Amino acid sequence: MSATSLDEAVALTKKFTSKPSNEELLKLYSLYKQATEGDNTSERPGGFDFVAAAKYNAWLALKGKEKDEASSEYIELVNTLAGKYM
Template sequence: MTDIDQQFAQAQADVTQLSERPGNLTLLRLYALFKQASIGDVEGDKPGFTDIAGKYKYEAWAALQGTPANDAKARYVELVESLKRGEVA
């Protein structure tokens, strides 16, 4: 396991222990970075207008298309670290 993989795994554990729940936009960023880091580019059809949450998740993930997995992992780790410091809500 590489260093970034270890940091990514630790960030996944840390995010569940945050003292305050992040805001919806931050949750979308976390979701998109996690999916890009673990799966790669967005897959499947975009959800329809009746699935608002699914549509926003899809769009957030699609915005990261082409981002290498290790870059997405590093950005995820940075975001979780800033949340732990209370810098992002």
């Protein structure tokens, strides 16, 4: 099974039978946010919320990437991960 659209890819991630690595999850998160919202314009999280900071930084690293390109990369990554986690 493979996804051909962003919506299909999101649905496919919900069928994973085991959890991807933290690095893979960050990549999925950042590509999804870039594909759906564009560049990160939110405020940097403060304090000791390391998870929020990691997510923020991963998304910020994609600044300037076109939504269509991020969407394609997200779909490709989900299809690759599906082979490992389904």
